[in-house]
Amino acid sequence: MAVSPRKHEMPVQDPSERVRNFGEVALGYTEETAVAEAQRCLNCKNKPCVAGCPVNIAIPDFISRIKAGDFEGAYDVINSSSSLPAVCGRVCPQETQCESKCTLGIKFEPVGIGRLERFVADRHNSSAIKKPELPAPNGRKVAVVGSGPSGLACAGDLAKKGYKVTVFEALHIAGGVLVYGIPEFRLPKEIVRREIETLTSYGVEVRTNVVIGKTLTVDELFEEGYDAVFIGSGAGLPKFMGIAGENLKGVYSANEFLTRTNLMKAYREDSRTPVMRASKVAVIGGGNVAMDAARTALRLGAEVHVVYRRSMEELPARREEVEHAMEEGVQFDLLRNPVEILGYEDPDDRRNPKNGFVTGLKVIKCELGEPDEKGRRRPVEIAGSEYVIDVDCVIVAIGTSPNPLIKNTTAGLEVNRHGGIIVEENTGKTSKDGVYAGGDAVTGAATVILAMGAGKTAAKAIDEALSARRE
Amino acid sequence: MYKIVNKKVLNPTVTLMDVYAPLVAKKAQAGQFIILRADDDGERIPLTVAGCDREKGTVQIIFQVVGGATMLLNRKEEGEYISDFVGPLGCPTRTDGIKKVCIVGGGVGCAIALPVARKFKELGATVHSVIGFRNRDLLILEEEFAACSDKLTVMTDDGSYGRQGVVTLPLKEAIEGGENYDEVIAIGPLPMMKFVVATTRPYNIPTTVSMNPIMIDGTGMCGGCRLTVGGKTRFACVDGPDFNGFEVDFDEAMARSSMYAEFERAEREKACNLFKKEAE
Structure with missing residues (x-):
């Protein structure tokens, strides 16, 4: 055939x-x-x-x-x-x-x-959820910090081996980036809920509203009798460019914009959490998060421009996402570097409610120069080529830096100069005994499946270490 | 679910609740905050901790009914439950090396200032408190402040109770009268904190302010609570909520706090209409 x-x-x-x-x-x-x-x-x-x-x-x-x-x-x-x-x-x-x-x-x-x-x-x-055959409990307890892809993967594997696993989540719903970051139109939240339900049917317990590093520390988890801790707390603080106007009203980090729309459902008319209904939006950045933000803004009714400093060839988002975005009408302003965000100012009336809202994004044209250390051609600004794109909202999607909450409250946990937790690649073992880590908390922003891979690697290493201890 | 074990109306717009949340109660310190959602589809509301009872496992919150979300929270009665309650978030108020402090509270900000005053009292510092309200009807926590202050001055804008005038008036008098404060801590509306800073700056008295910007997750993920402090972008949820008052860009913070003014007005009306309908 x-x-x-x-x-x-x-x-x-x-x-x-x-x-x-x-x-x-x-x-x-x-x-x-x-x-x-x-x-x-x-x-x-x-x-x-x-x-x-x-x-x-x-x-x-x-x-x-x-x-x-x-x-x-x-x-x-x-x-x-x-x-x-x-x-x-x-x-x-x-x-x-x-x-x-x-x-x-x-x-x-x-x-x-x-x-x-x-x-x-x-x-x-x-079809209806079959009650899975549960393995015999092995008497060991593992704490998983964060219910995103790495934490869920780690929890799932350990639960299937008979461990009693508790997943601690800071937000009010489990799922991490799968619920606050990736939009409904790419990953319906009902599907995430269903997958987590499957995990809980294996005996995984999910405790929402617990911030490890604040509500409880990693050391306290050991005191409570957990035999190992996996940290999958994800990426953290959104990065900004450091240009003028970034704190004007109408400037969002992609995290905030997506959290408002996805987690808090601000796209629904009846949502109690607001999100700006802009008429023209500039999304700065070219990764998958930028595509998610752009396509979300489009669905909220805006004309959307993705502003990226290199060309389409270097744009890091998945091709499928870029194609979908283009089909839907997202415009790509390539080889443009943001210089300044402009805001409304009424010098005669300081109480004018329009004051402080975004009115435009000043960009400068670029051309591609020599390759940088990663082999990507560097954008070089063309002197005198600045111009202003009229927008009333700017979404900054240029990445995140690791969240400091766990590092600051866990003695003996080593991090690299970017703040990422240092681990042994083959095991996910950190510098602290019994503590493992994986996902964006280690690598910085990456993909769902890489985070899941890291969660599985750690689950295997935790099982080996705890089994050895038992013998 | 988190049980409301005590509810008390402090004045027509301010309510106190003790909420059973033992993990939070065990850890919370003065200056830190919690985030709650009253109902399953509610907004996340950040509220600074007003106190806690570690033995009973309860955390005290005091809030002003300002918008739709706080209206819905205010409808909950003793014995009912709040969907989500997470914390303690943010950094505790710094107390080390401070022997004499002036606590300045404005309006519902006094609820947050109270645990700070108590903390200093416990540590053996001399505590002077200045609390201000628009009028007598809005006065809260006077007895509680009196109990933990070596000196208490109550101010009202209209003179209907205590002394008439703004909180910076007695503060300036005290400083000029030779009170050598190691620190002034101001908690209240943004304009009040801005004026406190303007009052202490000429005397170079270290001044801490407690910022309460718009926030979603409260753990450093969304960046919505960012402020300019000392020319740098800082996140109130993880770097604060306390900051050096001399370095905070108050004008920017005030502008940012009005981002959703329009939406909030509509939400408030929606909530009001809901109550009206039920009352009919």
């Missing part, structure tokens, strides 16, 4: 329609399409895709079960390696991971592994 050269398309909401709602953009495969796509897999001997997956899912194995129509079996295969399949099927950059290694991809488009993973997870989640 001839292999189709292209992946089966996944239906999406029409761009003109979806810019007016927060419903999910991609709509998922049907059973027929999933089986047909699964049949494209060559089931090759050396399985390069597995090595391309940060959590080493047995990809050909789950795909062959889809071929056979055994969708629950496919789910069990994925679930044995990944705690959040419905999430990963949506937000993983498969094009640079599993799918980039696919043998079929040498000649044709690779197998749509991400789309198949998503199909399997959604199909499982739409």
